Amino acid sequence: MSVAQTLFGAAKMQAKDKSRTLTSEQLYLIDAYWRATNYLSVGQIYLSNNPLLKRPLELSDIKVMLLGHWGTTPGQNFIYVHLNRVIKQHDLNMIYVSGPGHGGPAVLANTYLEGSYSEIYPDISQDEAGLQKLFLQFSFPGGIPSHASPECPGSIHEGGELGYSLSHAFGAAFDNPDLIVACVVGDGEAETGPLATAWHSNKFLSPATDGAVLPILHLNGYKIANPTILARIAKDELTQLMRGYGWTPIFVEGDEPTLMHQAMAAALDEAVQLIKKFQQNARENSDLNRPAWPMIILNSPKGWTGPKEVDGYKIEGTFRAHQVPISAPVNHPGHLALLSDWLSSYRPQELFDECGCLLPEIAALAPTGERRMGANPHANGGLLLQDLKMPDYRDYACEVTTPGVRGVGDTRVLAPFLRDVTKLNDKAQNFRVFGPDETISNGLAALFETTRRQWNVTTNANDEYLAASGRVVEMLSEHQCEGWLEGYLLTGRHGLFNCYEAFIHIIDSMFNQHAKWLKVSSALSWRPKIASLNYLLASHVWRQDHNGFTHQDPGFIDVVVNKKAEIVRVYLPPDANCLLSVMDHCLRSRHYVNVVIAGKHPAPQWLTMEEAEKHCAQGIGIWHWAGNLSHDAIEQTPDVVMACCGDVPTLETLAAVSILREYLPTLKVRVVNVVDLMRLQPETEHPHGLNCQDFDALFTTDKPVIFAFHAYPSLIHQLTYRRTNHHNIHVRGYKEEGTITTAFDMTVLNEIDRFHLVIDALERLPQTGAKGIELKQLLHEKLIAHKKYINKNGLDMPEIRDWRWTSSV
Numbered sequence: 001m002s003v004a005q006t007l008f009g010a011a012k013m014q015a016k017d018k019s020r021t022l023t024s025e026q027l028y029l030i031d032a033y034w035r036a037t038n039y040l041s042v043g044q045i046y047l048s049n050n051p052l053l054k055r056p057l058e059l060s061d062i063k064v065m066l067l068g069h070w071g072t073t074p075g076q077n078f079i080y081v082h083l084n085r086v087i088k089q090h091d092l093n094m095i096y097v098s099g100p101g102h103g104g105p106a107v108l109a110n111t112y113l114e115g116s117y118s119e120i121y122p123d124i125s126q127d128e129a130g131l132q133k134l135f136l137q138f139s140f141p142g143g144i145p146s147h148a149s150p151e152c153p154g155s156i157h158e159g160g161e162l163g164y165s166l167s168h169a170f171g172a173a174f175d176n177p178d179l180i181v182a183c184v185v186g187d188g189e190a191e192t193g194p195l196a197t198a199w200h201s202n203k204f205l206s207p208a209t210d211g212a213v214l215p216i217l218h219l220n221g222y223k224i225a226n227p228t229i230l231a232r233i234a235k236d237e238l239t240q241l242m243r244g245y246g247w248t249p250i251f252v253e254g255d256e257p258t259l260m261h262q263a264m265a266a267a268l269d270e271a272v273q274l275i276k277k278f279q280q281n282a283r284e285n286s287d288l289n290r291p292a293w294p295m296i297i298l299n300s301p302k303g304w305t306g307p308k309e310v311d312g313y314k315i316e317g318t319f320r321a322h323q324v325p326i327s328a329p330v331n332h333p334g335h336l337a338l339l340s341d342w343l344s345s346y347r348p349q350e351l352f353d354e355c356g357c358l359l360p361e362i363a364a365l366a367p368t369g370e371r372r373m374g375a376n377p378h379a380n381g382g383l384l385l386q387d388l389k390m391p392d393y394r395d396y397a398c399e400v401t402t403p404g405v406r407g408v409g410d411t412r413v414l415a416p417f418l419r420d421v422t423k424l425n426d427k428a429q430n431f432r433v434f435g436p437d438e439t440i441s442n443g444l445a446a447l448f449e450t451t452r453r454q455w456n457v458t459t460n461a462n463d464e465y466l467a468a469s470g471r472v473v474e475m476l477s478e479h480q481c482e483g484w485l486e487g488y489l490l491t492g493r494h495g496l497f498n499c500y501e502a503f504i505h506i507i508d509s510m511f512n513q514h515a516k517w518l519k520v521s522s523a524l525s526w527r528p529k530i531a532s533l534n535y536l537l538a539s540h541v542w543r544q545d546h547n548g549f550t551h552q553d554p555g556f557i558d559v560v561v562n563k564k565a566e567i568v569r570v571y572l573p574p575d576a577n578c579l580l581s582v583m584d585h586c587l588r589s590r591h592y593v594n595v596v597i598a599g600k601h602p603a604p605q606w607l608t609m610e611e612a613e614k615h616c617a618q619g620i621g622i623w624h625w626a627g628n629l630s631h632d633a634i635e636q637t638p639d640v641v642m643a644c645c646g647d648v649p650t651l652e653t654l655a656a657v658s659i660l661r662e663y664l665p666t667l668k669v670r671v672v673n674v675v676d677l678m679r680l681q682p683e684t685e686h687p688h689g690l691n692c693q694d695f696d697a698l699f700t701t702d703k704p705v706i707f708a709f710h711a712y713p714s715l716i717h718q719l720t721y722r723r724t725n726h727h728n729i730h731v732r733g734y735k736e737e738g739t740i741t742t743a744f745d746m747t748v749l750n751e752i753d754r755f756h757l758v759i760d761a762l763e764r765l766p767q768t769g770a771k772g773i774e775l776k777q778l779l780h781e782k783l784i785a786h787k788k789y790i791n792k793n794g795l796d797m798p799e800i801r802d803w804r805w806t807s808s809v
Contacts, residue, residue, distance in 0.1 A: 710733065
């Protein structure tokens with residue numbers, strides 16, 4: 001008879017309490033599974049050899065560098081094994097989001113024991129040799145990180161930077177009606193602004209058409225060095241807080257394993273029953289009122305089951321359990337015995353056979369197949385991703401009979417296209433638009449011709465476009481919109497984030513983390529590519545004249561271009577037809593971050609759709625019609641290159657060119673427009689980069705280049721510093737000058753206006769002689785007249801407002 005069978009018999013002989021959820025046998029097996037995961041977690045932090053303690057522990061068995069985080073790990077192991085039970089008992093479709101930082105040991109241990117890890121990484125086999133490799137690779141050079149990183153099966157959330165787990169969980173639940181997302185929220189993480197706001201995500205979840213999120217707030221009392229707020233407030237205050245957020249809290253509290261196992265099992269059964277009840281009521285009785293969804297508050301010691309005391313300091317239940325509770329035995333000889341006792345306390349000989357395999361009766365607790373949380377396809381969204389059904393963007397084109405015709409606003413032209421993308425994919429329910437209360441403001445009102453804003457709170461008679469289910473999700477929190485969209489994409493769907501340009505900065509760090517995820521996962525053959533993260537930034541810096549300095553910041557581009565070249569793309573379409581072409585490309589793309597910047601105000605339209613398609617496909621090109629060289633101008637040498645990137649810079653550049661052509665008709669001018677910003681980099685630096693020959697053909701090797709750029713000028717220099725003619729590239733862009741003023745004055749304040757551009761060119765063209773000097777004086781007078789006029793009249797001069805491009809200069 002095995003040790004396990006002997007213990008089963010002893011457990012069955014214990015008095016049975018009918019009120020308890022778990023039988024004695026279930027209780028033993030769950031506790032054994034938990035001990036196994038804890039043992040594996042400690043082993044990952046400490047051991048390089050002797051994985052089953054078949055001989056006494058020696059210094060040579062211990063890693064030279066001890067890295068990892070123990071404090072959150074036993075609580076997460078406890079949660080995971082109990083989730084396994086309810087998955088099997090209720091046949092649940094569930095994924096696991098690990099919110100606390102550095103929770104890697106727990107998810108790695110659990111995915112290893114359930115078998116999903118070894119299926120992806122066969123060399124990490126389920127035997128003694130595999131255990132040793134599992135331990136050695138953790139937080140080790142050439143190994144794996146200490147987070148729930150992309151390398152870990154079942155993960156959609158790394159948990160390095162804190163605050164986003166719950167918004168990711170809700171993004172995953174949208175449009176996945178049979179999915180439950182178990183989201184572990186650390187009590188340190190709960191102090192972040194994004195997480196504190198994310199509790200409100202329940203106001204946007206439809207019980208009829210969406211899945212469910214089961215938050216598990218893990219109170220273990222401490223962060224790295226300080227207590228946590230939610231663990232120190234009174235229980236009734238915490239209860240009121242969560243009820244105020246609209247949740248039904250279920251508490252599991254204590255440190256005695258037997259009682260805690262019973263309490264956790266009962267809590268999960270109650271939570272699952274409530275979720276099923278709410279969903280059934282919505283789906284069968286059409287009751288779309290917002291339920292008070294269940295959540296679990298697990299209060300357990302930090303570093304539970306770990307060493308109680310080390311070197312006279314209390315460890316378990318204190319902040320000292322946060323990372324590596326027993327420091328390197330090589331420097332502290334007494335620590336080797338402490339570590340040995342700790343590992344032995346899990347009784348590995350009762351858990352694993354001689355070969356290092358988990359005993360079959362314990363292993364049987366885990367779900368099988370795709371019901372394992374490490375193997376659930378929703379946690380590997382590329383497996384589920386379906387192409388969007390796309391309308392033909394050409395059908396939405398502006399008619400451009402001649403360059404410079406007036407348009408209604410580029411995003412307003414785009415909006416019907418997005419409306420029909422939404423409509424065509426309505427049955428698939430796999431496309432959403434997220435944004436912080438700015439969809440209409442950004443010119444996308446046409447979306448509401450086919451959908452509504454999803455909203456599950458009280459509505460009033462004067463509200464517009466609100467419904468229990470909709471394709472647009474708006475909350476005045478950029479963090480939530482970003483987190484929802486990331487969770488939506490990571491689970492195999494498509495989406496778009498529209499936002500004011502200045503305030504997309506709020507999610508700089510979230511973008512960073514997602515870009516890192518894409519970079520790492522792109523190298524994992526078992527993770528198919530997901531849909532791109534698409535940003536549409538409207539209400540941009542040059543058209544925030546009425547809102548003032550606070551709304552004027554184009555710096556998100558600078559953040560984006562620092563990420564890996566194979567991941568990021570930045571597009572600045574000069575007009576609506578180019579915007580349509582670019583957005584069609586972005587929505588079809590995979591595994592990128594696409595940043596598209598476009599205006600919403602009436603603006604000139606430059607290219608026919610056919611011209612726009614060619615221009616966007618090239619990403620950069622000469623606008624022959626705008627210069628005064630012939631159409632084989634690439635073979636001719638201009639006197640000056642007038643380059644532009646962005647809609648307003650394009651407008652001001654063409655207005656500047658019209659001045660040069662009128663006053664200096666013999667001057668040879670070339671106009672180069674940039675749509676794809678990354679074309680400016682060398683091909684060795686970015687997949688879209690131009691080779692040196694093609695770049696020089698556009699910008700010459702020795703002529704002045706006056707470059708009007710949408711954002712900060714330094715970025716163009718950063719992208720082009722290796723180019724032959726870089727010393728002749730003179731960039732005008734945003735230089736942190738702004739206020740409430742007129743649209744044209746915004747360009748004047750930053751010296752990107754047509755007058756400054758011409759002056760800049762003339763200062764580098766001494767051959768213009770007296771005519772050039774005369775023109776410069778005239779333009780300086782224009783700038784003075786402009787300032788006087790706007791200060792008196794509150795709007796731009798008629799010659800600015802009424803200016804139109806004409807080729808007959």
